Amino acid sequence: MIDRLNIQHVQEFLRRYSVLEAEGALIAGHKKDLRNEMKQRGVPVHVINAAITIVKARLAVDASPEVLDECIAQVEQTLEVPEAKRDKKNVGF
Helix, strand or coil: CCCCCCHHHHHHHHHHHHHHHHHHHHHHHHHHHHHHHHHHCCCCHHHHHHHHHHHHHHHHCCCCHHHHHHHHHHHHHHCCCCHHHHHHCCCCC
16 A cells, blocks of 8 residues: 655656656657558558458467468358358459
């Protein structure tokens, strides 16, 4: 339990936290600008974003690619993903 706060530490924390929040907002704005620029050039940004999400999820899972692919195939069948959509995952954009 905390009986007493060091006000200087709290103030430093809040100051540094505010800077990080501002930097995060700035970075989010840069990401939005990048997405818009690439969309204007005809880049399928939504596809790239999906690929990034998939790769990050794959990296977070402690399973072999084969096991994960098998699991994904079972989920697709269970969710009744149309065959055409399942085939598209192997097609480039």
